[in-house]
Amino acid sequence: MSTVNPHYLKLSASYLFSEIAHRVDQYLAQNPGSRLIRLGIGDVTRPLPAASIEAMHRAVDELASADTFHGYGPEQGYGFLREAIVRHDFAPLGVNLSPDEVFVSDGAKSDTANIGELLDTPATIAVTDPVYPVYVDTNVMAGRAGEPCPDGRWSRITYLSSTAENGFVPDLPRRRPDLIYLCYPNNPTGTTLTRAELKRWVDYALENDSLIVFDAAYEAYITHPDIPHTIYEIPGAERVAVEIRSFSKTAGFTGVRCGYTVVPHGVTLSAPGGGRVSLNPLWNRRQTTKFNGASYIAQRGAEAVYTPEGRQQVRQAVGYYMENARLMLAALRSAGLEVYGGTDAPYLWLKAPGGQTSWQFFDHLLRCAGIVTTPGSGFGPSGEGYLRLTAFGKRDDCAEAMRRLQAGL
Amino acid sequence: MSTVNPHYLKLSASYLFSEIAHRVDQYLAQNPGSRLIRLGIGDVTRPLPAASIEAMHRAVDELASADTFHGYGPEQGYGFLREAIVRHDFAPLGVNLSPDEVFVSDGAKSDTANIGELLDTPATIAVTDPVYPVYVDTNVMAGRAGEPCPDGRWSRITYLSSTAENGFVPDLPRRRPDLIYLCYPNNPTGTTLTRAELKRWVDYALENDSLIVFDAAYEAYITHPDIPHTIYEIPGAERVAVEIRSFSKTAGFTGVRCGYTVVPHGVTLSAPGGGRVSLNPLWNRRQTTKFNGASYIAQRGAEAVYTPEGRQQVRQAVGYYMENARLMLAALRSAGLEVYGGTDAPYLWLKAPGGQTSWQFFDHLLRCAGIVTTPGSGFGPSGEGYLRLTAFGKRDDCAEAMRRLQAGL
Known part of the structure; x- marks a missing residue:
């Protein structure tokens, strides 16, 4: 059996x-x-942005000839895209990342679903409530959510309530979780955290040795200057946070499939026998073993989002x-x-x-x-x-x- | 921590x-x-086949206009591709599948890596040796491989030797495994199993209630009539086998990313409290929760592989x-x-x-x-x-x- x-x-x-x-x-x-x-x-x-359309036509044409053909690409994504991401999405905010801290994928949903694999099964998690269901369901599948309760919660998950009563700024957890999922701008509430509010979470994670998975899929919609575009604008986040991004809501890539995850070299987890383990090589091992890279065509389309025309069209x-x-x-x-x-x-x-x-x-x-x-x-x-x-x-x-x-x- | x-x-x-x-x-x-x-x-x-190139150009153009735009597609793949697969890859062999037994993905590697999630962690596995490393490594990550042994094996994995001495036809396992990975035509040996040889495996799985993951990524290279193109040519396989296919080695899609997995309605696993659980809805749950569908462009390119021109070019x-x-x-x-x-x-x-x-x-x-x-x-x-x-x-x-x-x- x-x-x-x-x-x-x-x-x-x-x-x-x-x-x-x-x-x-x-x-x-x-x-x-x-x-x-x-x-x-x-x-x-x-x-899609016209710049991406043109780039994808060119990419398709490259695949039509043996001289310009592209087969397997790097599982982590092509250098051209990883470098464009670092240069355009982070450097202008004063956040200096190395391209090898960026992992291109087939979308934010896959990455948010898979990142939990890097933690031990008994790890405890916290989510803001209401919540994007993937954070919860994937932890149920992994066996770390406990049992369903009559009120719709899971027994081993900490729910941090986010309602009009607290201005959609959830309280910090009373008992420390190993892993905290934050999504800002938020799905489903459309609310955000200011720099000062997000700093409380980063400080909490630093003090409590929690890992933050920061889902920034809606970053392109931020207009107010006091709202951080990336969690790495907060000092210390580069030691406790993984950030997940998507081209879906930015450049209309919901059907094209491309996103990326930032795993800074400084993020570590504790090892069972003591000591610390860097998360970047673990995620690299996960992606090289279980994934074969995003489509070359999608990656060329995503790269074009960063051209002057592409940026204007987005x-x-x-x-x-x-x-x-x-x-x-x-x-x-x-x-x-x-x-x-x-x-x-x-x-x-x-x-x-x-x-x-x-x-x-x-x-x-x-x-x-x-x-x-x-x-x-x-x-x-x-x-x-x-x-x-x-x-x-x-x-x-x-x-x-x-x-x-x-x-x- | x-x-x-x-x-x-x-x-x-x-x-x-x-x-x-x-x-x-x-x-x-x-x-x-x-x-x-x-x-x-x-x-x-x-x-790539010229038919796929043309189809992908058309798909890119569709994404350029609001009237023909495609956003999120079904996580399981578009009907047009699932139906083409059933009609062209299986029906001519006398294998009748329903389109909802076919799950389109971003490639065979992802699917071979992810399918093990559907089994309980203590599940035992068997692999032929030599072996495509993904089968082993993903089970190590899942915590079911045991410990590494000095001879390069893992303590809880059964290795079925495949060498010139046994004509590259591995013996059946002496102790039943829950899950058996078979890859034929084989990577890395390039050898195959005849219909009679594969039947022994299906019969074994039926008798012992083992699940077979059949990796048929190299099916297009079969020339001898006595070698089955799909495991479903063997009676009873539709109750014990999941088959994984790829457009990578067939149509050159290594950089485009598209493959599929067949999970027949008849395949079941035993449930902890007794009874049987159908695998098809579980894989559907996995894919809808952790995956957002293969690229629309790639799926249109794959569909074109089944046109008369596409088949000729392949x-x-x-x-x-x-x-x-x-x-x-x-x-x-x-x-x-x-x-x-x-x-x-x-x-x-x-x-x-x-x-x-x-x-x-x-x-x-x-x-x-x-x-x-x-x-x-x-x-x-x-x-x-x-x-x-x-x-x-x-x-x-x-x-x-x-x-x-x-x-x-």
């Missing part, structure tokens, strides 16, 4: 999105021909989404709703009025306005009573959705 | 390829200007490499060397003459002929005394290498 990984069996099916699909199908069956507007999905709609796309967010924020507020995020992130976090639950307000917006959102309760217990809206839609859809919402409330 | 995964620390650095690089560097320092021919690396050199590339293999086989044999593989696989497995070790013969060929090979001992204890040569080089290089080798012996 080959025995299955018992921890996989603890996971329920991904209830959230199948339940949304179920309710949408039911609505459409009862209201044939009605045009739904989907504001729930975190996927982009703008085309700014335009981000600006388009942020104009959506501005328009949505204004409309929701003028409708008397309580809403957060949307100024430094592509997500809006909408409080259900009148004490409704997430699913009640979800149903209301579906039935009265034909708008599909994402119930906040799907992101964790502290998401109850909220909905997540994204600004990634087309302009006309966002505007139409806001008109319908104002009429339907 | 965040404690590191202790199993990672058991792995030595990837000694094989760094040691090869070291010896090559040393040789070049002593012999400046000499032109080395690399026959050791398993990477392709022919350009046959040409495979034919080119197999003509290299034929030429190399003939030359090595006429030089009086003992050599295996090379008729249904792109690998040749060369016996070191005169009782030399792998490294001794490696050094001899490097110094006397300027040829870089891969020492068989790097693939496991039973690889000692052999070298791996690949047929993936350019024709002129293969021919020149054989002339040098005949002169240098």
Whole structure:
């Protein structure tokens, strides 16, 4: 008898999105021909930057000839991209990284899912709540989440509540975790931490010897000067933090697949027999053993994001989404709703009025306005009573959705 | 103290390829200007099929316009590719799969590395020896390999010797393993199993409730009619085997990144509390949680491999490499060397003459002929005394290498 990984069996099916699909199908069956507007999905709609398109055409052409063919690339990513990342994403902020501290991958989701492998199974983890479900589910699979509790939490995971009551600035954990997942700008709330607030986390990790996985997938949406673009702007972070980045929400690479993870040489973990182990060579070992590099075509497309034209085109796309967010924020507020995020992130976090639950307000917006959102309760217990809206839609859809919402409330 | 995964620390650095690089560097320092021919690396050199190039250009253009843009695709792969795979790779062999038994990925290496996650940590594994190192290393990382032994084996892994003495047909394990990795056509030996030989493995797995991971990355190189192209040609395999495929060696996708894994609905594992668990939804859960789909561009390129033009172009590339293999086989044999593989696989497995070790013969060929090979001992204890040569080089290089080798012996 080959025995299955018992921890996989603890996971329920991904209830959230199948339940949304179920309710949408039911609505459409009862209201044939009605045009739904989907504001729930975190996927982009703008085309890729022209600079990336051109670079990917050139890359495809290179693969068409034996003289310019590229086979296996370095598992860590090509030097041209690692160097562009260091030069453009970090050096201008005064953060000096070496290209070999950058690992290019097929996307941030893979990296956030895999990074936990580097820790011992009994490691304890903390997440902010509400939370991007990958942090939790992958730790369930790894056998370090404990058992599911009736309140939707897992027994061995520390949940750090992030709500309007604490201004979406979660308290530091009371008992130290080995690993802390932070995502800022935050998915799903769209809120951020200031430099001073993020410094508290870095200081905590330094004092308590915790590792921070900092998910900065939405960094391109930051506008306020007091919000750090990378955790390495905080002194000492280069000893306690791994940072994960994505080209998905920046340059529209959700279908192209490219991201990267920064593992500074200074980040160490304690070894079982005493002493410290550097994380960089461990992640390198993981990636060279289990991964064969991101697509050459995607890497050339990502490199082009850093050209003057590419940067200008990315700014335009981000600006388009942020104009959506501005328009949505204004409309929701003028409708008397309580809403957060949307100024430094592509997500809006909408409080259900009148004490409704997430699913009640979800149903209301579906039935009265034909708008599909994402119930906040799907992101964790502290998401109850909220909905997540994204600004990634087309302009006309966002505007139409806001008109319908104002009429339907 | 965040404690590191202790199993990672058991792995030595990837000694094989760094040691090869070291010896090559040393040789070049002593012999400046000499032109080395690399026959050791398993990477392709022919350009991509023109059909894939055209399809990828079209895919890139789709991403350039909001009307035809593709964002996140299904984590399991697009229907167009899953259906093409089922229709072209399996149906003609009488194997009827459903598209939802096919999971498209960024390559066979990722899938072979990740599939072990579905089993409980104490699961026992068996590998043929010599072996593709990923099977072993990923199980070391997972904590199920035990401790390294002085003979190069791991204490909890069963090694099934595959040498000239047993005709490269390993014996069945004496003690049942939970998981058996089989790779046929084999990397590194280039040898194969006939239908009758593979049937013994499937029957063994059925009788002993073992799971087989069948790595068929080199399937396109099979020429003899008695060699199965998929393990599902063997009755009952659909209840005990997962099959992993790649577009890398077939269509030159080593840099593009696309492969797939077949997890039939009938494959089950025993659950801790009794009963059986179907593997297909577990792998689906794994992929949807930890992976975000292969690149849309790569998937369109892979789909084009199945067009009449694409199939013709793939046959040409495979034919080119197999003509290299034929030429190399003939030359090595006429030089009086003992050599295996090379008729249904792109690998040749060369016996070191005169009782030399792998490294001794490696050094001899490097110094006397300027040829870089891969020492068989790097693939496991039973690889000692052999070298791996690949047929993936350019024709002129293969021919020149054989002339040098005949002169240098």
